[in-house]
Amino acid sequence: MDAPYIEIDRLTKRFGAFTAVDDISFTVHPGEVLGFLGPNGAGKSTTMKMLAGFVTPTIGTARIMGDDVTERPVQARRHLGYLPEGAPTYPEMTVTGFLLFTARARGYRGTEAGDRVHDAMRMTQLEEVRLQPIETLSKGFKRRVGLAQALLHDPPVLVLDEPTDGLDPNQKHEVRNLIARMAPEKAILISTHILEEVGAVCTRAIVIARGRIVADATPAALAARGPDLDAVFRELTQETA
Template identity: 80%
Template sequence: MAALIEIERLTKRFGAFTAVDDVSFTVARGEVVGFLGPNGAGKSTTMKMLSGFVTPTAGTARICGKDVVDDPVAAKRSLGYLPEGAPTYPEMTVTGFLDFVARIRGYRGIERKERVEDAIDLTQLEGVRLQPIETLSKGFKRRVGLAQALLHDPPVLVLDEPTDGLDPNQKHEVRQLIRRMAPEKAILISTHILEEVEAVCTRAIIIAGGKVLADDKPSALTPTDKTLEEVFRELTVPAQPEAA
């Protein structure tokens, strides 16, 4: 199956610091890949390079075959991106913001209205659609960010902590939505919630120090005598030196 996300030897340096170090992986249609790692592991930087917000120092990233540096507009047409923090225009209402996103995406007339309504329905924002975004809770703001990522029904989704700030019921609803969309999309999810990986992901990539340490099905990463959390800790927590 052809990969919709292709990352080859991706590297990002900030001065002497290497945030992402020679990372390679692919994500095919129908895969939901959990991107795991401790704080500072390089997850968000990798996603920012894939989405075109940060330029790689070396390596390549492609979305649906389009290079994010050489052909950024074509790549972004196929991408729905939920960044860390999901920045929006806080003074806009939910509907006003999504309508703005739809216009930026090139939708007009009835199709624009339908795209906005579908995004509101998918993310269950009907009850707050006329509220200014700045008045919303953190969980609702996160759902507005998710709505803008889904609005144009892209084949590729890159979601940075999609359930951050959501209550347990909202987390369950978003995970169900991801499962429903999964067969038709390639989805990359950055998360620190290991339960989320086991609930929705078909693969798990563990990264630390900017390097990929593991890439396999969650079940393959967890022998019968260990949990995913134990495997994660063994891979990402530096070993303590033995006492002399």
Template identity: 75%
Template sequence: MSESTENQGLIEIEGLTKRFGGFTAVDGVSFSVQRGEVVGFLGPNGAGKSTTMRMLAGFMLPSEGTARICGEDVVKRPVAAKRNLGFLPEGAPTYPEMSVADFLDFCARIRGFGGAERTRRVAEAMARTQLEGVRLQPIETLSKGFKRRVGLAQALLHSPPVLVLDEPTDGLDPNQKHEVRELIRAMAPEKAIIISTHILEEVAAVCTRAIVIARGRVLADATPAALVADGRSMEEVFRSLTLGAAA
């Protein structure tokens, strides 16, 4: 990590743009996230949230712009960047025929852990996401909510300073959502966290800051309290911003 990273942010995005033919999915997005911040990345379906997350995580090349994790460019130094990243993508984890324990053990080995350390990290990740009861089940037999928890466990097991979580509570019941939000709050002081979501209550529950995106462009970047300072609800602010972008 460079000496200036702490001042610049553990996550830095500058002019990030993604085009698919003549369609611009992400259009010049820029922001940074400091340690201790939990940023809600909000937008309607098709706003560009997941595309931005994939570029930040190094799973999709940008058409323009740069993204850095702990000072490491995700395109120029992808391995170094990903060492500092825990990423929960959309959808279920890969290798659905593997058991939960085997999948997490595989992820830990890929991360370079061995022996007792690998065993400890897998057990800790399962405990934090409450997966012990299904540890021997094939992932393909799990409910959507349990699959999301497996994905979250693999993102956490190497204790990264940066977490990028795409719809982390998707498919979870109310109690499970509460547990995941409590986990995020507990981890927040030592990490920079981005949560991509369309659930406005998620922002009020765990986020210190909210970025609203529509049609690939950032429309607002403020604390949740500042967004509703005029007495409107978060739903009203969100609707006003996104409908204005669509006009």
């Protein structure tokens, strides 16, 4: 098996007396789409922020393509496309303007920057709103702008926090198809509470509750524990309550 693109090793994050993430370890290899499941406050977004280098771990390490996100943050982020919770942007910018700004921040210039923006808009189907200020867009289109900026540099690792949040059913289907097309060449970590998404796009699922991993299996193996994934999700998260 190829070396893992994502390595999480005994990662822990404490905020004062509260432990948000509690000694978790896992790896994600190329070709894997890992669904990261858990109730609100379980530690999903905190784990992703540590992996992306936005939150410093209290204990433990996270590596992207072998680069430690704390010791080699610039190198690690070059390998990463990150869609954070809420996908913050510059609301007064147009879609094209924001994505060009992002491309230049990634080091692209001239024709190459324009090509990157064009490809990202095509993949996320943003052409029809390319000249609109981001603040005028619906929640679903704003989410797609956030996804486009994560894909601009064609990174080998994608960390996507609720990538289909706010999208209508057709848009969700399109994004899931996009993830499936990209999956063979990348390691993808998706945080979601939409359990149908796990069965639709994920090759593996981790369930986290109270900062600890309570299950790590294929979607089929999780579903085999109960009549549907919703029942399994409730069962596993209630075990730690």
